[in-house]
Amino acid sequence: MYRPYHxxxxxxxxxxLTRQQEEMRTRVRLEPLVAEPTLIAGCDxxxxxxxxxxxxxxxxxFPKLELLEKVYHHDVVDLPYVPGFLAFREAPNLLRTYxxxxxxxxxxxxxxxxxxxxxxxxxASHLGVLLDMPTLGIAKQxxxxxxxxxxxxxxxxxxxLDKGELIGEVLRTKDRVQPVFVSPGHRCDQVSAMxxxxxxxxGYKLPEPTRLADKWxxxxxxxxx
DNA sequence: GCGACAG
DNA sequence: ATCTTGTCGC
Numbered sequence: 001m002y003r004p005y006h007x008x009x010x011x012x013x014x015x016x017l018t019r020q021q022e023e024m025r026t027r028v029r030l031e032p033l034v035a036e037p038t039l040i041a042g043c044d045x046x047x048x049x050x051x052x053x054x055x056x057x058x059x060x061x062f063p064k065l066e067l068l069e070k071v072y073h074h075d076v077v078d079l080p081y082v083p084g085f086l087a088f089r090e091a092p093n094l095l096r097t098y099x100x101x102x103x104x105x106x107x108x109x110x111x112x113x114x115x116x117x118x119x120x121x122x123x124a125s126h127l128g129v130l131l132d133m134p135t136l137g138i139a140k141q142x143x144x145x146x147x148x149x150x151x152x153x154x155x156x157x158x159x160x161l162d163k164g165e166l167i168g169e170v171l172r173t174k175d176r177v178q179p180v181f182v183s184p185g186h187r188c189d190q191v192s193a194m195x196x197x198x199x200x201x202x203g204y205k206l207p208e209p210t211r212l213a214d215k216w217x218x219x220x221x222x223x224x225x
Numbered sequence: 226g227c228g229a230c231a232g
Numbered sequence: 233a234t235c236t237t238g239t240c241g242c
Contacts, residue, residue: 046232
């Protein structure tokens with residue numbers, strides 16, 4: 001399989017960002033959801049050009065999962081992508097996008113990992129702390145941790161472990177389709193994250209909030225061209 | 226020292 | 233993430 005090459009990152013910058021992550025990590029709270037959500041948001045980003053970012057937020061009713069609102073924000077990006085520091089590149093624009101929402105969700109499903117991260121600070125946790133809101137992450141690829149492949153049937157899942165610690169779960173959302181990685185971000189725990197991810201799954205690989213955010217991020221991008 | 230590496 | 237056509241399987 002093809003292995004991506006990651007350009008070396010500035011060690012000074014990496015050290016500073018790591019310090020910030022360690023600090024934010026102390027603010028993450030993993031706990032059961034205080035209440036069943038009524039509105040769930042999904043967010044995602046794309047890059048029309050190498051130095052611009054387009055983020056989207058969609059809000060769906062829960063548990064019916066009807067699309068109620070969708071907004072986007074296009075702006076410039078400063079930092080490059082560095083594995084483990086994705087949030088510093090995308091979160092600023094996601095915050096500006098979030099501010100445009102009329103409906104304020106009870107929870108946000110983010111494209112990327114929550115605590116399934118080397119320092120337990122994936123973008124879902126990062127965004128959750130910044131907004132002080134419940135978040136959970138849905139990633140299509142593994143960043144860290146070990147796991148056994150879940151069974152071929154939709155609904156099957158296996159634990160994602162890192163040094164013996166449970167940091168997420170690998171969920172097969174669709175028969176014979178690559179599974180997704182589910183992990184809590186902030187003000188949410190693994191049980192709630194998995195239950196909601198599955199409750200939002202409607203026959204596609206990605207749960208609805210993430211799937212629609214992903215879809216509209218591509219649609220809006222076309223409108224800009 | 227050698228791999229691994231969300232989007 | 234992004235560049236890209238047709239194509240295999242359910």
